[in-house]
Amino acid sequence: MHDVLDVLDGDFFRRWLTTAASAVDREADRLTELDSAIGDADHGANLRRGFAAVTEALDGSDATAPGALLALAGRQLISKVGGASGPLYGTLLRTTGKTLGDAGEVSREELAQALRAGVDAVAKLGGAAPGDKTMLDALIPAVDALPASFEAARDAADKGAEATIPLQARKGRASYLGERSIGHQDPGATSSALLFTALAEAAGGAV
Amino acid sequence: MHDVLDVLDGDFFRRWLTTAASAVDREADRLTELDSAIGDADHGANLRRGFAAVTEALDGSDATAPGALLALAGRQLISKVGGASGPLYGTLLRTTGKTLGDAGEVSREELAQALRAGVDAVAKLGGAAPGDKTMLDALIPAVDALPASFEAARDAADKGAEATIPLQARKGRASYLGERSIGHQDPGATSSALLFTALAEAAGGAV
Amino acid sequence: MLINVPETVVADALRGMAAAHPELTVDVENRVIVRRDAPVADKVALVSGGGSGHEPLHGGFVGPGMLSAACPGEVFTSPVPDQMVRAAAAVDSGKGVLFVVKNYTGDVLNFDMAAELAEDEGIQVAKVLVDDDVAVTDSLYTAGRRGTGATLFVEKIAGAAADAGAPLERVEAIARRVNENSRSLGVALSACTTPAKGSPTFELPSGELELGVGIHGEPGRERRAMMTSREIADFAVDAVLEDLRPRNPVLLLVNGMGATPLLELYGFHAEVQRVLAERNVVVAGVLVGNYVTSLDMAGASVTLCQIDEELLRLWDAPVRTPGLRWGM
C-alpha cells in the first residue's frame, strides 16, 4: 500500500495536529502510566494540556501555510507544557515549521527533511544520543523512514518506541533509575510514536 | 470455694500490684486494641508505662503498710500515666491507700471499704455515673462483691466490663462516638477487671 | 514511621527540638519546654500542654508573645501533673500562671491536679478550657466539645495580653473570650498512625472521609464518600457558622492535619474564603498551615474566631516562636 497523499497542504497539517491531539488525549493515561514507572507520572497530563492548547490555537488562527501551522503548534507546546517534553516537542514542531518556511504546500520529502532539522534541534537542545532511551529513539527512525512512506514512518516509530524497553536511560528523569530503567518503554518515545501514527492517519493510511 | 487469705499484709499488696503489672503488660495490646475502637489507641501503653513505674517504685521502697504501698502506687500512676486513666487509677489507689491508713495488716472487709472510698473518689473526679461506659462499670460491682470473696469481686468486674459492650459512652473520648460507641467493650472497664483478676490471683484464688 | 522505638519518640523529639531551638530551654528528662528568658519579670505566664503528635502545638508556640512553657505528654496522651507544676514553677514571676487546657478528660483531670499542687506551692493559677469543636453536638451526654484549632487563637491572643502586662484575671478573661467566640470543624481524608499502635488508629477506607474528626482521630459526625475541596469547605464553614453565628469580623485558621500538602491546603483555603464571602463574613486575619496536627493524618480543619478591636490588636501583636512568628 502506498501513501494516499503526496502534496501536503494546510488542511493536512491541521488534520495531523488535531488527530495527534485526540490520540494524546485518548492515550494520556497510558503515557502517564509509563512515566510513573520510570519518571514522575505526568507525561500524559503534560501532553494533553499542550495539545489541547494547540487545538485551541489552531481554531483561533487562520494560518494556512504548513510551516506557520507547525510553528504555531510548537509555540503552544513551549508555552503550555513545561517539563522536559514541552521545550523538546515545542522545538521539534517549531524548527520543523520554520524549516518549511511559508510555502502553501509541501511534499512528503520536504516534510521529512524539515522534520530531520526538527529532530536535530531536539537532539541539540536535550543533548541526548540515540539509545539514551528518549523520544529520539522513536523520532530518528521515523524520520529516516518517512521518505519511504507515512506508514513506514509510523511503523518505524512504533518499533523504535518498543525498542526502548531493554535500554538503560541516560537522559531525563528515567536516568536516575540506572539499571532499574531497563524493562520499561520510554513515555516520550511512546508519545512520539503517537505523533507518527496520527501523521499516517491524517494521510489516510491504514491505522 | 472460699478465699485463701483473710489477713492482708504488705506482701499481699506487693503481690497484688506486681501481678497487676504483669497482667497489664501481657494484655496491653488488647487494651490498646479496645481503645482504638472507641478511643485513641493508647490505653495499653498508658497503663503499661504506669505499672512499670509502680513496680520500680515498689522495688525501691521498703514500705510495708498496705496503705503506704497503695498510696505509693497511686502517686506513680498519677506521675507517669497521663491521659484520663492516670489521674483516675492514681486517685483510686491513693484514696484507697489513704483510707487504709498505716495499719500493718488489713482484712478483706477493710480493703473493700477502702476501695469503695477510692471508687467514690474516681466517680467524683471524673463525674461519671454507672452505665456511662467507663471503668466505674467494672469497679463498682467488683467492690460491691468484694465482701463476699475475692473471686466474686473478680467475676463481678469481668461481668461489669463485658456489660459495657451494649452501652453508649457518655464520658471520656468514647462519648464522642455517640451511638457508634455501642458494641465495643470499654478499655478502662477491661483494665479494671484485670486489677481484680490480679487481686484474686494474689489471694491465691483460682484464675 | 521515622522513629527508633515507640517508647522514646517523645524524648527523641525533645532532644531534636533542643538542638534546633537554642532560644528554648528544653528539659528532656522532665518534659518541659520553657522560654529561655523565663520567668519574665512582672508578667503573667502562660503554660499549656497536651498529648504529643499535634506539633507545632504546643512546644512550637513557646516564646515571646505566646506561651511561657509547654508540657508534652506521650503521643495523644495528656501530660502528667508533675510536668505542669514544674513548668509553672519555672515561669511564674509572682504574677501568676494561666493554664491553657484543651477539653479532653485526661487533660482536664491532669491540669486540675496540677493546679492544686501548684497552688500548694504558692503559685497563683487560673485555667481556661478550650472547647471549640462543633462536631461534638450533644455535649450534655459527652465529655463536651473538644479543644482543637482555637487553642492557637487562645494561646496567641492571651499570650499577647500577658506580654502587654495584663494581670492574671484579665489574661484569663481574654482567653475565655477568645474560646467562647471560636468554633472549629475538622475533616479527615485518612487516619493517623500512632507509634505505639503502628497501624491506623481508625479504619477509613480510601475514597471516604470523616466529617467532624477530632485531632486524635476521634470520629466525627458522619462518614461520607469523598467530596471535593469545594464541598468540604461548604460543609465545614457552614457547620462552624451555624454554631457560632459570628458578628464581623473574624479570624480564620485553615489548618492542615499533618499529611495534607500545603498545595492542597492553599487550594482548600481558597474555597473556604469563597464560602465565607458568599455568607458575607469578613475575615480580618488569616493563617493557613499545619499548626494543630494529628501526626500523619490527611485532612484539614477550619476555625473561626469572632473578634473585636482589642482581640485583633492582640492577635496582630508581635510573636516570636518556632511555629508562629511576626512583628519581631
Add this chain to the structure above:
Amino acid sequence: MLINVPETVVADALRGMAAAHPELTVDVENRVIVRRDAPVADKVALVSGGGSGHEPLHGGFVGPGMLSAACPGEVFTSPVPDQMVRAAAAVDSGKGVLFVVKNYTGDVLNFDMAAELAEDEGIQVAKVLVDDDVAVTDSLYTAGRRGTGATLFVEKIAGAAADAGAPLERVEAIARRVNENSRSLGVALSACTTPAKGSPTFELPSGELELGVGIHGEPGRERRAMMTSREIADFAVDAVLEDLRPRNPVLLLVNGMGATPLLELYGFHAEVQRVLAERNVVVAGVLVGNYVTSLDMAGASVTLCQIDEELLRLWDAPVRTPGLRWGM
C-alpha cells in the same frame, strides 16, 4: 486528596495563597508570585520556580531577603518560559536577574529558553544550577545530580547578598558557591500521590524504604527493609559527608518530605546531630521542618552546606517570607 479536580490544583492553590499573603502579588492566571514591592530599586532580583508540590518551595520563599519572584509549574512539572520571562520583567530593577534552577531536564530547558527570551527583552540574566543530591552517583550517564534541599540555602543566601546590594556577578558567584558546597540525601518511607495520577507515583511496600529518593519520588540508590531513625540518620549523613567532605562549620537542613510528623522529624534531627557530633562536624546553623516537600510523601532529607564567615553572615541576615522568617 483535598482538591476539586486535578486540572485546577495549581490555580486553586495560588488563589488560596493570594488570600493568605497580602504581602505577595499573586498573578493566578499567569502563575507568577512576586514581592509586592518589586522591583526593588538598585537591587539584583532572584527568580526561581519549578514544578508545584514542593511547597513552601518556591512561592513561600518570596519576600525581602530571599526570592523576588517564583514561577510555579503544574505539579512536578517545570514551569514554562512565559512565566519566567514575565517574572523577570516584573522584578528587574535594571540590575539584572538571577535564575535559580534545580537541575532537572525540564527546569533546565525551560529556564534556558526563558533566559534567551528575557535577554531579548533587554533583561540581564544569570543562572545558577542547583545539583546537590548525592543519590545520583553516576552523573556522566544521567541527567546529573538533582536539585533538592540545597535550593533553600542558595535562595536564602544569594537572596541576602542581593538584598545587601551585591551586583549580579557577585550574587551569581555566591549562589554557585553555596551550591558547590552543599549536598543532600533523601529517604522515602512512603510514595507520594499526584493529583493527576490519583495513586502513588511509585510502589513502596509498607515496611520498606527508598534510600536516596528524589523530591518527585524518583527512585534512589536502593530499597531496604525499614530502618530505625538512628540507622537512617547514619546512612544519610555518611552519604552526604562522603561526597562533600566538608570543612567546619556547616549549615544543616533536616527537611520533611510532607507527611512525616514534626514529632518524628525532630526525633530524626536528634539522630542527625548525634552522627554529626560523632564525625566531628560542627553545625553553625540549623533548620528543621517541611521546606522542600514532595506532596504527601513520608520521609526526610538531610542537607549540609559547608560555609565560611561570609556565607554564615548572609544566612543569618534577616528574611521575611511566608515559609522562612527571622530577624525582621
